[in-house]
Amino acid sequence: MTNSKHSSSKSNPLLKGLLMTTGADLFDKITSSKILLVGAGGIGCELLKNLALSGFTHVEVIDLDTIDVSNLNRQFLFRSQHVGMPKCTVACAAALAMLLPPSLTNDNSNDKSNQAKYSYTAHHGNVCDNSRFNVNFVKGFDLVLNALDNVAARRRVNRLCLAAAVPLVEAGTTGYLGQVTVIDKQSNTECYECQAKPTQKVYPICTIRSTPSMPVHTIVWAKELYKLLFGPKVEESMLFEDQTGDEKSTYMDLVMDLRSKITAAVSVGNDDDNNNNDEKESKESKDKNEDLDDTISSLAASALVALYNTEIEKQLAMDRFKTAQKVPTAICKNMIQNVILDKKYTNKNIPSKQTGYKQTTIPSKEECIIEVISTIMDAATLLKSGETLLPEFDKDDTLAMKFVTFASNLRSYVFGIDPIQSYYSAKGIAGNIIPAIATTNAIVAGMQVLAAFHILKKQLEKKDGELKQVCKYTYCLRDKTRKGYYLQPTILPDPNPKCFVCKNAMINLSLDTSKWTLDMLLSRIIKKELGFMEPSLMLGSSIIYEEGDDIDEDEYSMNKSKKLIDLPAGGVQSGTVVRIEDFTQDLEVDLCVNHKSEWEMKDGEEQEEEEKFSIGGDKPVVASSDAITSKDASTGNAGKDDDDNDDIVEVLAEDHSANSKNINGNKRSAIDIVDDNDSSAPKKKARSE
Numbered sequence: 115m116t117n118s119k120h121s122s123s124k125s126n127p128l129l130k131g132l133l134m135t136t137g138a139d140l141f142d143k144i145t146s147s148k149i150l151l152v153g154a155g156g157i158g159c160e161l162l163k164n165l166a167l168s169g170f171t172h173v174e175v176i177d178l179d180t181i182d183v184s185n186l187n188r189q190f191l192f193r194s195q196h197v198g199m200p201k202c203t204v205a206c207a208a209a210l211a212m213l214l215p216p217s218l219t220n221d222n223s224n225d226k227s228n229q230a231k232y233s234y235t236a237h238h239g240n241v242c243d244n245s246r247f248n249v250n251f252v253k254g255f256d257l258v259l260n261a262l263d264n265v266a267a268r269r270r271v272n273r274l275c276l277a278a279a280v281p282l283v284e285a286g287t288t289g290y291l292g293q294v295t296v297i298d299k300q301s302n303t304e305c306y307e308c309q310a311k312p313t314q315k316v317y318p319i320c321t322i323r324s325t326p327s328m329p330v331h332t333i334v335w336a337k338e339l340y341k342l343l344f345g346p347k348v349e350e351s352m353l354f355e356d357q358t359g360d361e362k363s364t365y366m367d368l369v370m371d372l373r374s375k376i377t378a379a380v381s382v383g384n385d386d387d388n389n390n391n392d393e394k395e396s397k398e399s400k401d402k403n404e405d406l407d408d409t410i411s412s413l414a415a416s417a418l419v420a421l422y423n424t425e426i427e428k429q430l431a432m433d434r435f436k437t438a439q440k441v442p443t444a445i446c447k448n449m450i451q452n453v454i455l456d457k458k459y460t461n462k463n464i465p466s467k468q469t470g471y472k473q474t475t476i477p478s479k480e481e482c483i484i485e486v487i488s489t490i491m492d493a494a495t496l497l498k499s500g501e502t503l504l505p506e507f508d509k510d511d512t513l514a515m516k517f518v519t520f521a522s523n524l525r526s527y528v529f530g531i532d533p534i535q536s537y538y539s540a541k542g543i544a545g546n547i548i549p550a551i552a553t554t555n556a557i558v559a560g561m562q563v564l565a566a567f568h569i570l571k572k573q574l575e576k577k578d579g580e581l582k583q584v585c586k587y588t589y590c591l592r593d594k595t596r597k598g599y600y601l602q603p604t605i606l607p608d609p610n611p612k613c614f615v616c617k618n619a620m621i622n623l624s625l626d627t628s629k630w631t632l633d634m635l636l637s638r639i640i641k642k643e644l645g646f647m648e649p650s651l652m653l654g655s656s657i658i659y660e661e662g663d664d665i666d667e668d669e670y671s672m673n674k675s676k677k678l679i680d681l682p683a684g685g686v687q688s689g690t691v692v693r694i695e696d697f698t699q700d701l702e703v704d705l706c707v708n709h710k711s712e713w714e715m716k717d718g719e720e721q722e723e724e725e726k727f728s729i730g731g732d733k734p735v736v737a738s739s740d741a742i743t744s745k746d747a748s749t750g751n752a753g754k755d756d757d758d759n760d761d762i763v764e765v766l767a768e769d770h771s772a773n774s775k776n777i778n779g780n781k782r783s784a785i786d787i788v789d790d791n792d793s794s795a796p797k798k799k800a801r802s803e
Contacts, residue, residue: 119723126235129169136567137484141169143574144567148172148254150242152271153261154201156552157285159191160559161261162209163239168233168563171213174235176247177202182510202236211232233522242270242649244698252278257569259562260284268700269645272297272306276616277700281581282306283565289551292558292590295566296606299616300579308610314603319352324429326529329522333535333544336522339421340514343371343376344493346505365420372413376494378406380676403498407491414490415454417485422524427604440530450483460761466516466537473538477520479527485520489513509545518544557590572772582606614644614703620691621703624710625678627686632659643729646701653694656683662697664747678707741792 133141148168151161156179165173181189181196181204192201193209213232226528241247241262252258252274262268268284275282275297282297284306288584297305321327335353342351348370355363412648422445430442453459458480461467465481467488477485493503494729518541526534535543544560568584586603594600612619623639632651636659640646648661659670678686686692695702713726731736 132169140567140571140575142569145169145171147256147570149174149566150252150255152257152258152267153177153263154205155185155261155263156188157287157559157562158261159189159199159205160556161259161562162191162205162234163212164271164559164563165212166209173209173233174237174241175202175206176237176241177205178238178240188555190552200236200238202238202562206234206236241267245253247274248350248698249274249277249700252280255280257281257283257566259566261559266645268306270647273615273645273699273701275299276305281569281578283562283569285562287551287554287590289389290554290590290592291517292554293588294558294561294565294590295587296569296581296585297577297733298569298581301581301606302579302581302609304607304609305616307615308607308613322352323520326525326531329526329533329535329540330529330543332522332525332531333518333540334531335525337519337544340507340517343373344503344505344514347375351363364425365417368413368417368420370633372410372417372490375406375410375413376490376497407494408786410494411454411459411487411491412693414487415450418445418450418486418524419447421439422528423450423726426528444481445479445524445528447479453483456486459491464488474536476534476536477523479524482520482523482527485516486524489517489520491634493544498735507544509541514543537658547760554590557601561588561590573769598633614710618703621705621729622708623705624708624730626711627678627707627709628711629677630727631674632678632681635678639727639729640705644694644703646694648694648696650695650697650698652684652695653681653686653690658682751758 132144136144145230147170149165149172150411151158151165151173152175154162154175158175159178162173162175177200179201180197180644180688181192181201184198186192186194189201191205196204210232213234237246239246248756257273258271258280260268260271260273270327271283271644272282276299279299281301284296284297286292295304297303320330322338326332326335340353342348342353348354355366355368357363378446389448424444426442430444457463464476464484465475466485467469472630480732491641496503496513504511504514506525507518509515516537519535519537522540523534526532527735565585572580572584574579582605587606589602589604591600591602595602598711609616609619613623625635636649638649640649640651649659650657651659657670658673661667671680686707688707690707692704694705710728
């Protein structure tokens with residue numbers, strides 16, 4: 115090797131030791147390899163630092179998140195002036211500054227020609243966006259590093275890497291726990307989807323609405339109330355009540371009036387903009403603005419009276435709370451009304467807006483009322499200024515989090531639920547947060563880069579399919595083993611023969627084919643549960659549904675509303691095999707459908723039988739007869755509810771309902787919300803930062 119090939123080690127003293135350790139050949143492989151990093155959060159920041167200081171000169175980073183104040187305590191590449199900026203952009207610039215020799219970071223240097231050798235490229239976007247990040251895109255890299263925190267995105271990257279035959283180094287952390295593994299199709303290793311993922315615990319709707327006994331119950335209720343007030347469709351909230359029914363709701367009319375007045379704030383804001391130059395019209399606009407504020411505050415108080423007093427008294431009279439642990443006590447009507455009469459919801463009286471306020475403060479009953487009304491007023495003010503409200507709850511949105519904190523506490527006061535939550539503790543429950551440990555992120559990121567060295571060395575030796583010999587599935591433990599180790603390496607597992615992703619195994623599905631429509635099958639199972647992006651469905655040789663850029667959606671739209679048994683080509687009967695293809699992920703799988711109309715009901719369960727389904731179980735016998743919908747449907751939406759929220763975890767739950775998934779032979783229950791975390795078992799796969 116000539117010395118010129120190692121000029122980077124000469125110009126950057128940090129790399130001299132690496133050259134001596136790895137040898138010239140592997141060092142050249144490291145500096146010339148193209149690396150894709152997905153995620154620039156807690157683990158992603160650590161990885162970028164490690165990559166830069168290890169001599170990787172060609173790195174591309176995908177991340178859709180922006181920097182929040184809560185990220186600054188552990189995502190060390192970010193500073194306060196970066197808040198609101200894309201994580202990937204800031205992180206790439208910071209890492210590049212670590213990698214560049216001092217001469218290239220000096221503006222007075224004349225030696226800028228070498229700067230082109232160093233490339234850290236940011237892609238601010240969703241990795242599930244197939245128009246930008248597809249199989250051909252991934253094929254352009256030597257290996258991929260994952261630093262994600264949500265199942266949908268990690269599942270997407272897993273499938274892209276399998277289709278592109280590019281090694282993937284996957285990692286995750288949960289508090290003090292963590293793990294690193296290598297996924298490689300050529301080496302016949304287990305893929306990310308070979309084992310069922312831990313899921314969040316399910317709480318029956320009747321518990322949330324009628325018999326809450328834990329803070330998490332009231333927080334779920336408050337999140338649904340946020341959806342009822344500010345969501346795009348009131349019908350999507352579990353608190354929605356149809357006013358055309360026999361039993362009139364005590365609060366729905368007031369909620370609908372309040373929604374309409376909040377929405378009206380947009381037009382008032384537009385009038386203000388148009389009347390700035392006319393003194394008379396400006397005064398009229400101001401009066402109109404004040405009248406609207408008074409109306410909104412009055413309606414907000416009336417809605418709170420209905421929710422926390424009238425509705426509770428009504429349910430008590432009907433003996434609806436006989437199964438509650440404590441008999442609820444309605445919030446005093448006068449207490450709510452006095453907040454409006456005394457205008458206690460103005461800034462000078464709002465506790466959270468006072469100097470010295472701490473997020474760990476436990477609010478009183480009256481303070482909760484003041485805060486809820488003030489957040490509703492703040493929402494109207496935002497709309498007047500031309501801003502928009504988040505249609506879905508996000509724990510990192512201050513307005514949404516304040517509303518949920520204090521609305522849930524009011525309900526806790528009603529039902530005598532202890533402890534009352536501070537803003538800080540409520541955020542931990544609402545966002546399913548456990549404390550993020552920066553050192554755990556640093557440990558797993560270091561192990562990822564060591565795994566990358568092993569992979570590149572095998573690629574250099576033209577032994578790409580032998581990664582099992584040098585790479586391990588390594589667990590980071592909270593408690594040391596009997597030998598005193600905190601890192602526990604194990605051999606890379608073989609693929610699960612039942613995995614439909616890497617082994618194309620048949621998926622068995624049980625549901626009521628006479629009740630389920632094709633649209634329900636597509637949205638709830640094929641896209642949401644199985645993660646298909648642009649599926650094509652075939653019965654025998656007949657295409658019954660197809661998606662894609664060049665596909666006419668109208669051609670198959672008529673089939674979406676049909677029951678499965680009424681589809682063309684004989685429909686879907688018990689034992690029918692539906693072929694599903696997704697060319698964006700190079701994925702094909704057979705779905706064997708078993709008709710099931712009767713289900714065992716669990717205590718407190720309210721789900722309609724026609725909505726139940728089960729993935730897994732024994733393959734049904736084919737019938738002798740001729741071959742016989744939803745929110746968050748597409749996993750491509752890995753946005754704010756599911757995207758790089760660095761502290762979100764999922765927790766293994768009991769099987770509470772028949773709506774269970776057994777995709778690869780491991781039964782798991784449906785997802786709703788988490789309230790507990792079992793951090794004792796090292797075999798539990800952690801969620802990533």
